[in-house]
Amino acid sequence: MTQSPFxxxxxxxxxxxxxxxxxxxxxxxxxxxAHGEHTGHSHRIREFGAASLYVYxxxxxxxxxxxxxxxxxEEHRPIxxxxxVYRVWQQREYxxxxxxxxxx
Amino acid sequence: xxxxxxxxxxxxxxxAEIPQAAEPAVPYRTSPPSVPAPAYPLVPPTGPVRATPExxxxxxxxxxxxxxxxxSGALRLNGEPRLRELPRFLECTHLEVNDCPNLELLPERLRxxxxxxxxxxxxxxxxxxxxxxxxNLSGNRQLRRLPERLTARSLDVSNCPLLVQLPATIHLTHWxxxxxxxxxxxPSGLRVNIHWQGTAVDERTAFRPEDLKAVDILNxxxxxxxxxxxxxxxxxxxxxxxxxxxxxxxxxxxxxRQLLNIPLEGDEPIVALRVICPSTAHTxxxxxxxxxxxxxxxxxxxxxxxxxxxYRPLIxx
Numbered sequence: 092m093t094q095s096p097f098x099x100x101x102x103x104x105x106x107x108x109x110x111x112x113x114x115x116x117x118x119x120x121x122x123x124x125a126h127g128e129h130t131g132h133s134h135r136i137r138e139f140g141a142a143s144l145y146v147y148x149x150x151x152x153x154x155x156x157x158x159x160x161x162x163x164x165e166e167h168r169p170i171x172x173x174x175x176v177y178r179v180w181q182q183r184e185y186x187x188x189x190x191x192x193x194x195x
Numbered sequence: 196x197x198x199x200x201x202x203x204x205x206x207x208x209x210x211a212e213i214p215q216a217a218e219p220a221v222p223y224r225t226s227p228p229s230v231p232a233p234a235y236p237l238v239p240p241t242g243p244v245r246a247t248p249e250x251x252x253x254x255x256x257x258x259x260x261x262x263x264x265x266x267s268g269a270l271r272l273n274g275e276p277r278l279r280e281l282p283r284f285l286e287c288t289h290l291e292v293n294d295c296p297n298l299e300l301l302p303e304r305l306r307x308x309x310x311x312x313x314x315x316x317x318x319x320x321x322x323x324x325x326x327x328x329x330x331n332l333s334g335n336r337q338l339r340r341l342p343e344r345l346t347a348r349s350l351d352v353s354n355c356p357l358l359v360q361l362p363a364t365i366h367l368t369h370w371x372x373x374x375x376x377x378x379x380x381x382p383s384g385l386r387v388n389i390h391w392q393g394t395a396v397d398e399r400t401a402f403r404p405e406d407l408k409a410v411d412i413l414n415x416x417x418x419x420x421x422x423x424x425x426x427x428x429x430x431x432x433x434x435x436x437x438x439x440x441x442x443x444x445x446x447x448x449x450x451x452r453q454l455l456n457i458p459l460e461g462d463e464p465i466v467a468l469r470v471i472c473p474s475t476a477h478t479x480x481x482x483x484x485x486x487x488x489x490x491x492x493x494x495x496x497x498x499x500x501x502x503x504x505x506y507r508p509l510i511x512x
Contacts, residue, residue, distance in 0.1 A: 097509040098498070102472070105498050142488035167474040182497050185482045186465060187422060 095178075102167045103182040104134045108175050112152055116145035124153065124162070124179050130163040142172075151179040238420060243284060255281065263331075272434075278486075293331075333372070341365065342407045352376045353392070361385065373401050394423045404428055410435035418462045425465075431480045433457075442466075448473040448511040454490045455480075468493040474512050 095107035101136075104125050121144065122136040136142045141157035155174050162170045181192045201373055243263035245253060251266040256277050266287035272278050274294045281292070286306040292298055298315040303322030310326050314334040321340065324330070326347040332338060333353045341358070346366040352358055354375040363382045370388040371381075380402050381387070389401045399406050404427035410461035415421040425433060439455035446452065459464040467482045468490060483493045495506035 097507045100498070100508045100511040102474070102512075167472075170510050170512055180499055182481075183499060185484050185495065186426070 094137055097119075099162070099170050101162050101170055102164060104179065105182065106153065106172070106177045107163070107181050109152070109178050110140040112145055112154060112176055113147040113150075116147040116152055119144040119146050120153070121194075124151065125181055129187045130143070134162060134167075137163045137169070153177040153179050165194070243286075269294050290405055305342075310347075352378070370395075378402065391423050391427065395421060396420070396427075400424055400427050407415075409433050413437070413459075416461070421462065422461070430465070430467060431478070432478045434465075434469065439465070439467075443475075443489045447490075447494065448508075449476070452490050452494070454483075454487070454493050466493075468497065470494070 095109065097107070099106040106124075122139070122142060124134040124136070124144070126133050136153070136155075138157065138160055141160040142153055142155045145152040145154060153172070154176050155172050157174065159171050159173055162172055184191050200273075243265045245265045245267065248266055248270055249269040251263070251264060251270055251461050252272060254260055255265075255270075255272065256275060258277075260280065260282050262282055262383040263284040264282040264286070266285070268287065269289035269291070270285075270287045271289070271291045272295060273291050274295055274438040276295070278292065278295045278298050280298070280300040281302050283302060284304040285302040288308045289311075290305070290307045290309070291311040292301075293313045295315050298312075298355060299317055300322075301312065301315075301317055301320055305322075305324040305326070307326050309328040309330070310324075311329075311331045312335070313331050316337065317335055318337045319340040320332075320338070320342045322342050323344040324342045324346070326345075328347070329351070330345075330347040331351045332341075333351045333354060335352075335355050335358075338355045339353075339355060339357045339359075341352075341362050343362050344364060345362060348367070348373070349369045350365075350367055351372040353372045356375065356377045359377040359379060361378065361382050363384070365382060365385060367387045368387065370390050374390075374392045378401075381389075381398065383414075388395055389398060390396070391401055400423070407424065407428050409428070409432070412421055412424045412433065415424060434455060434457070435510045437457055437465075439457040441453045442456045443454040444451060447470065450473075452468060452470045454466050455469055457466075457467075459465065463485045465482060466485045466487055467480045469478060469480050471478055481493075481497055484498050485491045487496060489503070492503045495501075495503040498506050498508075500506040
């Protein structure tokens with residue numbers, strides 16, 4: 092996949108626009124992009140019906156169908172995402188034995 | 196009336212509700228005594244059912260399981276979504292029920308050489324378990340309770356976050372794996388080697404990492420053990436206590452960020468990016484591969500990019 096020209100960073104969650112959903116993506120219920128394992132907080136879309144989530148293999152995609160959707164979290168300032176398709180992933184961290192996903 | 200116990204719902208009619216019928220005027224049985232007795236017993240046989248592993252497996256997956264089952268070998272049922280329950284009494288050589296997502300009820304009396312019961316739906320284990328070798332209960336995210344009488348050579352309860360204590364009378368002879376469990380200590384009478392992700396640690400490292408000091412970690416010669424201690428201690432706190440060499444600095448949306456290097460004897464150095472969250476103003480220390488030399492490259496790597504030019508955050512909050 093070609094690299095996105097830019098990204099959005101919402102705490103440990105990263106979002107980048109992509110051209111389209113991969114063929115064969117499967118819808119995922121809810122609007123939570125990532126859960127905080129220890130804090131109980133979550134990165135989520137605020138407006139119901141403005142967006143939907145899809146899974147393709149291990150990758151997560153966000154489809155914003157309204158003119159804009161707001162990404163919110165208890166600790167981070169909101170980010171407004173314009174209509175479009177986005178790939179969503181989480182920051183990683185190095186350890187000598189494995190590379191891990193960072194969870195708050 | 197129903198009574199509910201750990202094995203689910205059972206129909207029970209209380210004795211007080213049983214009507215005391217008067218002696219019938221006419222006997223129920225009017226057959227002449229010459230009628231031959233049936234070829235099968237009127238009362239079903241009691242005692243355990245004995246079965247080969249193949250028959251036992253078919254029996255358990257059909258849902259028509261006996262109360263007591265003795266298997267003449269290993270019972271392997273890994274990854275079986277049909278399996279919801281095991282008999283109240285079970286004896287076999289090896290029991291393997293890993294990754295059975297609907298398995299909620301395990302035996303109340305269990306006799307086995309080894310048991311592999313990781314990542315099931317079990318919430319409580321009760322009764323009397325005797326496992327001669329290893330007992331693996333890792334990854335049971337809902338498990339809160341272990342059998343009151345439990346003997347095993349080794350026990351793995353890693354990643355059982357709701358399990359906060361072990362039974363007072365537990366008997367283990369070799370090791371106990373506790374990484375990611377909810378345990379905060381051992382029963383007073385238990386003397387066993389404690390493991391954290393396979394590495395032997397002391398009680399302080401396992402249960403009271405806040406009591407450790409950075410210098411304790413630096414003084415540990417064994418690299419594997421030192422890595423475990425560092426994980427238990429926390430990288431943020433370690434960097435705060437030890438300091439580290441600033442090998443690069445620049446600014447992002449949160450303010451100044453620094454790339455730190457902390458050399459470790461006999462091991463690769465810790466290279467970590469110290470950043471300030473632009474929303475919360477909290478400082479975070481995140482480790483990156485040791486070959487990275489700039490903050491920009493480190494931030495790109497943390498975001499999933501090998502090439503720093505591919506990472507161009509438009510908005511960071």
